[in-house]
Amino acid sequence: MATFNMKILCTTLSKLSVNRVTIRRNAYYKPPKYRPPHWFMPKERVMSEDMLTQENRDFIEEIKQDKLNSQLALESPLAHVDQHTVQWTPFTRRVGLIARKIGNYPLWSKDGKKFQTTLLQVVDNHVIKYIPPEEFNPMRTKKICWKEKRTLGCLLVGSETVDPSTVTKDYCGIFNSVGMLPKRHLFRFMVSPNSALPTGTPLFATHFRVGDYVDVRAKTIDRGFQGVMKRWGFSGMPASHGVTKTHRRPGNIGAGGEKARVWPGTKMPGHMGNRWRILRGVKILRINTKHNILWMLGVGIPGETGAVCYLYDTVLPLKKLKIAPPFPTHPASNDLPLEYYDESIHPFEEQTIMFDEV
Amino acid sequence: MAEGKPPKVICVYNKKRIGYIGDRVLVAIKGQKKKGILVGLKQIQNVKVPKFDSNNVVLIDDNGTPLGTRIHVPIPTILRTILKERTHAKGADYTKLLSIATKFV
Amino acid sequence: MALVIRKPTFDILSAAKWMIRKDCRALSSLVEKTEETEKRPVGRRARFQNPALEYRHIFPEFLPDPNPKWRNSLREKMERADMLKRRSQIDIPEFYVGSVLAVTISDPHAQGKTNRFVGICIERKGCGLRAEFTLRNVVDHQGVEIRYDLYDPTIQSIQVLRLEKRLDDKLFYLRDALPEYSTFPFDMDPEILPEGTPVPVNTVQVKLKPRPWLERWERQELKGVANIEEHLKEKDRIRRELRKTPWEKYDLMKEYRKTIPVEDQTEIWGEVHNQLNQLRLSRKKMFKKRPISTPKPQLG
Numbered sequence: 001m002a003t004f005n006m007k008i009l010c011t012t013l014s015k016l017s018v019n020r021v022t023i024r025r026n027a028y029y030k031p032p033k034y035r036p037p038h039w040f041m042p043k044e045r046v047m048s049e050d051m052l053t054q055e056n057r058d059f060i061e062e063i064k065q066d067k068l069n070s071q072l073a074l075e076s077p078l079a080h081v082d083q084h085t086v087q088w089t090p091f092t093r094r095v096g097l098i099a100r101k102i103g104n105y106p107l108w109s110k111d112g113k114k115f116q117t118t119l120l121q122v123v124d125n126h127v128i129k130y131i132p133p134e135e136f137n138p139m140r141t142k143k144i145c146w147k148e149k150r151t152l153g154c155l156l157v158g159s160e161t162v163d164p165s166t167v168t169k170d171y172c173g174i175f176n177s178v179g180m181l182p183k184r185h186l187f188r189f190m191v192s193p194n195s196a197l198p199t200g201t202p203l204f205a206t207h208f209r210v211g212d213y214v215d216v217r218a219k220t221i222d223r224g225f226q227g228v229m230k231r232w233g234f235s236g237m238p239a240s241h242g243v244t245k246t247h248r249r250p251g252n253i254g255a256g257g258e259k260a261r262v263w264p265g266t267k268m269p270g271h272m273g274n275r276w277r278i279l280r281g282v283k284i285l286r287i288n289t290k291h292n293i294l295w296m297l298g299v300g301i302p303g304e305t306g307a308v309c310y311l312y313d314t315v316l317p318l319k320k321l322k323i324a325p326p327f328p329t330h331p332a333s334n335d336l337p338l339e340y341y342d343e344s345i346h347p348f349e350e351q352t353i354m355f356d357e358v
Numbered sequence: 359m360a361e362g363k364p365p366k367v368i369c370v371y372n373k374k375r376i377g378y379i380g381d382r383v384l385v386a387i388k389g390q391k392k393k394g395i396l397v398g399l400k401q402i403q404n405v406k407v408p409k410f411d412s413n414n415v416v417l418i419d420d421n422g423t424p425l426g427t428r429i430h431v432p433i434p435t436i437l438r439t440i441l442k443e444r445t446h447a448k449g450a451d452y453t454k455l456l457s458i459a460t461k462f463v
Numbered sequence: 464m465a466l467v468i469r470k471p472t473f474d475i476l477s478a479a480k481w482m483i484r485k486d487c488r489a490l491s492s493l494v495e496k497t498e499e500t501e502k503r504p505v506g507r508r509a510r511f512q513n514p515a516l517e518y519r520h521i522f523p524e525f526l527p528d529p530n531p532k533w534r535n536s537l538r539e540k541m542e543r544a545d546m547l548k549r550r551s552q553i554d555i556p557e558f559y560v561g562s563v564l565a566v567t568i569s570d571p572h573a574q575g576k577t578n579r580f581v582g583i584c585i586e587r588k589g590c591g592l593r594a595e596f597t598l599r600n601v602v603d604h605q606g607v608e609i610r611y612d613l614y615d616p617t618i619q620s621i622q623v624l625r626l627e628k629r630l631d632d633k634l635f636y637l638r639d640a641l642p643e644y645s646t647f648p649f650d651m652d653p654e655i656l657p658e659g660t661p662v663p664v665n666t667v668q669v670k671l672k673p674r675p676w677l678e679r680w681e682r683q684e685l686k687g688v689a690n691i692e693e694h695l696k697e698k699d700r701i702r703r704e705l706r707k708t709p710w711e712k713y714d715l716m717k718e719y720r721k722t723i724p725v726e727d728q729t730e731i732w733g734e735v736h737n738q739l740n741q742l743r744l745s746r747k748k749m750f751k752k753r754p755i756s757t758p759k760p761q762l763g
Contacts, residue, residue, distance in 0.1 A: 103538035105545075105592045112569070112617040114405070119538050291537060305533055346616050348548035353617045355569050355576040398605075405595065405615070406568060411606030411638065431605045435572040462573065463580060463607055 039129070039156060039186070041170040064163065071161065071181050076332050077198040086194040088327040090320065093152065095329065096189045096312030097122050097203055098159035101218070104299050107285060108346045112353050115345075117285055118301045120216075120309065122292040125203040128156040128186065129178050130196045152190040155197065158183025159308075187310050195328040205292040206330040208284055208311070210340045213319035215280045218302040218309035222274035232267040277302045281319045287340040362388055367396075367415065379407070380440035385415055392417045392425070395441075395455060397433055408434050408463050422450035424458060432463040518732050518739070521557045523587065524594035524613060525735060526723050542591040543731070547738050549614045554746050555621055560584050561629030561665060563647055564598060565622040566611055577619065580609055581649050585634040589613075599637055601646040606638065624653045627665045630686035639676045640669040640688075682706050 052060070088094075099120040106114050131154040156174075162184045164172050175182045178199045208214060228234040228250040236248045253266050279300050286295035294311075303309060313321055341347050368391075369384035370377040377383055377396050385394045398414035410431070417425040422445070433456070441452040519526060525546065527539045549555075558564055563583050570578035582598030585608070589595050594613040599606065611618065624647075637645045644667075656663075668689035671680065681691050682703050695703075711717065723731075 102535040103533065105538070105542050106612075108616050112571070112615075114612065114615070119541070121537060288541070291541070293537075293541065305535055348545045348614075348616070349551065350616075352553060352619050353569055354619075355571045357576050403610070405610050405612050406570070406617075407609070409608045409610075414605075430603060432602045432607060435570055435578060437572075439572045461603060463578075463602060463609070 037188070039174050039188075041168065041174060043167050043171045045166065045168045047166070060165070064165075067164075067181060068161070074200055077201055078329070078331050086327075088324040090322075092192040092195055092327075093190060094195050094313055094325065094327065095127070095155050095157060095191050095197060095203065095207075096187075096214075096310055097205070097207055098125055098157055098185050098187055099123075099294065099309055099311055101301060101303055101305055101307045101309060102293070103305055107295060108353075109344045110346045110353065112355075115285065115297060116299050117295040117297060118299055120294045120296060120301070120311070122203070122205045122294065123160050124183075125157055125159045126180065126183070127197045127199055127201040127203065128158045128175065128180060128183070129199060130155050132196075133193060151192075153193050153196055155189045155191045156186060157189060157203065158186045160184040185308055189310075189312060197328055201329065202332055203329055204289070204332065205287050205294050206289055206336065206340075207326060208287070208294065208313075209325060210284055210287055210342045212284050212321060212325070213281045213314040213316065214284065214296075214311045215278055215314045215316075216282055216296070216301050216309050216311055217276060217278045218307055220273045220275050220277050220302040221304050223272040225270065226272040227269045228267060231269065231272045234267070281314050281316045283342075285342045285345050288338065289336045289340070290338055365415070367394075367413070379403070379434065380437055380444065383415065385417065387417070393420065394418060395452060397429075397437060397455075398431060407436055408432070416455050418450075418452070418455065420450065422452040422454060424455050427458060429455075429459045432461045433459040435462045438462075518736075519728065520559075522735075522739070524590055525731060526590060526728065527731075528590045529721060529723055539591070539731075540734070543735055545592060546614060547735060547742075549616065550739075550742055552616075553618060553620065554742075554749070555613065556623045556746075557662075558584060558596075558621075558623050558626065559628045559662065560587055560632060560634060561627055562623055563625040563651065564596075565620075565624055565651075566598065566609075567619040567622075568611070568615075569617045569619055579649070580607075581624065581647050581651060582607075582609070583634065583637070583645055583647060585637060599634075599645050601642045604642065606642065606645065622653060624651050626654075626656055627663045629665055629667075634687070635678065636671065636680050636685060636688055637669065639671050639678075639680065641672060644669045 099122045102119045102121050104116055104118050107117050108114055133150050133153045136152075136154045158175070158180070160183055161181050164182050167182050172182050174186070180200060223230070227248055229236050229248050234250055237243050237246050237251065239247060250268065253268070254261070254263055279302065282301065283297040284294055285297055287293070301309060313325070339347070346353060365385050365387040367377060367383045368386050371382040371384070372378075377399070379396055379399055381396050383394050383396055385392050394415040394417045396413070397416050398408070398410035398412070400410060400413050403409045414431050416429060419425060438453075438456055441456065445452050525543060527534060527542075561584065563581065565579060565581045567577055567579045569576060580598060580600070582600035584596050585599045586597040587594070592612075592614045595610055596613060597608055597610045599608045601607070668687055670690050671688060671694065674694055679699075680688060681695055681699055685691070
């Protein structure tokens with residue numbers, strides 16, 4: 001009898017153990033199969049004191065400088081290869097850019113209208129690696145598998161070279177395997193196989209032209225836990241007329257009867273911002289070739305000043321590229337004009353706008 | 359305007375129901391209802407558009423002909439373009455208002 | 464005072480550094496007024512010796528917004544370059560809140576495609592290319608205010624008719640004042656100050672119309688209003704006392720957040736000093752060549 005009781009106790013206790021975490025899984029919810037792509041490695045490293053002598057420190061610094069210099073001395077692989085024989089068609093997808101949002105200021109058009117613009121700086125972009133469509137095996141998060149996705153290759157682009165000792169060994173390995181120094185930001189662009197680029201190709205702001213439309217993907221400003229008035233724009237309730245303690249609350253969230261539950265998707269308080277969002281069809285008004293700055297029309301680009309955003313040719317059917325852009329990318333050259341202006345924009349160094357009498 | 363109640367805009371003929379410069383309005387004046395055009399506003403305006411110390415209305419009839427013969431306040435020049443756009447070939451002609459204006463700013 | 468925090472290493476006891484500290488203190492807006500009174504007898508030319516002291520009043524829009532969330536050195540640099548490019552096309556003179564200006568713009572709506580407006584500057588705000596100013600005048604017994612962008616390429620000319628300052632930073636109370644205080648004729652002649660004189664401060668105190676007012680002027684500690692007390696009731700005086708915030712002048716952190724640090728200012732003025740100086744010299748040449756004539760008013 002005692003042994004039987006003991007057995008029951010053991011089984012109940014084993015069920016209570018911390019190791020067995022029950023994963024919620026039912027008809028409505030299935031956790032995603034999380035398998036990150038092979039180039040996605042943890043980047044942040046715990047910094048610790050290495051207890052090195054000053055000589056060793058100097059030696060490491062020297063090696064770093066040597067590596068950086070050799071990296072800077074690298075020529076663009078496109079310089080010697082003559083231009084691709086493959087022509088651009090409206091169905092090819094080109095590589096994009098990684099840029100940083102640096103602020104807003106107005107530009108004026110030639111008919112005297114003011115346009116607010118957002119400035120994006122393209123810093124030190126290099127092609128890291130090309131994975132052809134056959135080898136590219138992305139993570140499956142949905143049941144639907146688009147067949148045409150298999151026709152696109154994956155191009156890794158990095159931006160902003162960092163000190164290799166500040167990132168993890170695994171992350172460095174991605175770059176070491178192709179002979180580059182690690183970059184702070186690494187992003188994947190899906191490209192057509194004929195627009196693939198060799199490793200180490202620098203990308204500039206002139207990859208896009210003035211007047212083109214691009215899509216911008218970035219993280220929105222993190223606003224933390226917010227109520228419904230700020231998060232969803234509810235109007236709240238009156239300040240007076242006998243209203244007590246419900247000035248900024250949502251009010252009713254549903255009906256009774258059969259529907260006596262909270263419907264999925266009800267707008268409620270919660271975390272606002274810090275989501276990936278894409279702003280499609282943003283026009284480029286001006287390009288500076290020296291500092292690689294793009295002036296984009298509008299102030300709707302997600303993120304605060306200093307946020308990183310990803311640019312690529314727009315997918316909107318009416319705003320798609322019609323004339324062949326620099327393909328596969330614009331080669332590095334020193335004899336470009338300093339600034340490109342859209343034809344509607346008034347450059348500041350030109351004469352005051354005058355209107356002709358009709 | 360000196361005698362009686364001050365005139366009052368009681369309706370704005372646009373979708374937003376908020377009067378902007380050049381909008382057609384219904385005015386209660388001297389116990390009657392008259393149509394009018396907003397020619398100057400107290401609200402904050404765009405750059406280069408004048409903001410006035412009072413809200414100004416020019417009374418018109420249904421054809422757009424002003425009821426008075428003179429306008430004593432300055433008229434914003436942007437009204438010239440706005441009223442030309444609002445005038446249709448067969449509808450009311452609001453541009454008659456501009457010809458009796460004494461001063462543009 | 465704000466600089467005490469920023470530069471804690473300064474040795475207050477040493478006399479030489481005391482002088483430097485005094486110089487730096489002048490850059491924070493806190494003790495500005497006392498410095499101003501000290502400098503006035505010295506004359507205008509002498510003040511050009513330290514460009515930072517002079518330029519931050521003449522060209523306030525060259526200093527960026529002090530909010531650290533919006534600052535970016537490269538964007539500020541590009542913005543300043545664009546401002547200088549615009550300044551090379553049009554002469555944007557030195558003016559202050561309280562100066563009387565005449566602005567001519569190209570206006571597609573006007574009959575002659577140009578539009579001229581004269582008025583007193585009641586407000587200056589914004590940094591960089593966003594800088595704007597507001598002019599006020601009374602035309603045909605009707606108060607008119609127009610806001611202009613300082614770097615708008617449709618502005619053909621900005622002419623200073625009377626260069627002076629007022630006792631307050633913003634003159635919104637002119638909206639509630641008697642109309643003669645903001646009436647300026649459109650054919651006003653420009654008053655030319657002799658070279659080297661400081662910018663005069665007009666100490667006129669305006670008279671307000673009886674209430675109702677647009678704002679509660681009695682709570683704003685205005686210096687340019689004469690008869691504010693006679694319109695007040697006992698209730699307003701009590702409310703004013705309750706709303707006073709006398710501790711704010713001791714809030715060093717607030718002062719720090721509103722100002723650009725001295726190191727940044729010296730960098731900015733060092734960058735633009737040469738070009739601004741050249742523009743000033745070329746303006747002087749143009750001024751001497753220009754025939755003396757008064758601009759005709761354009762009526763409609």
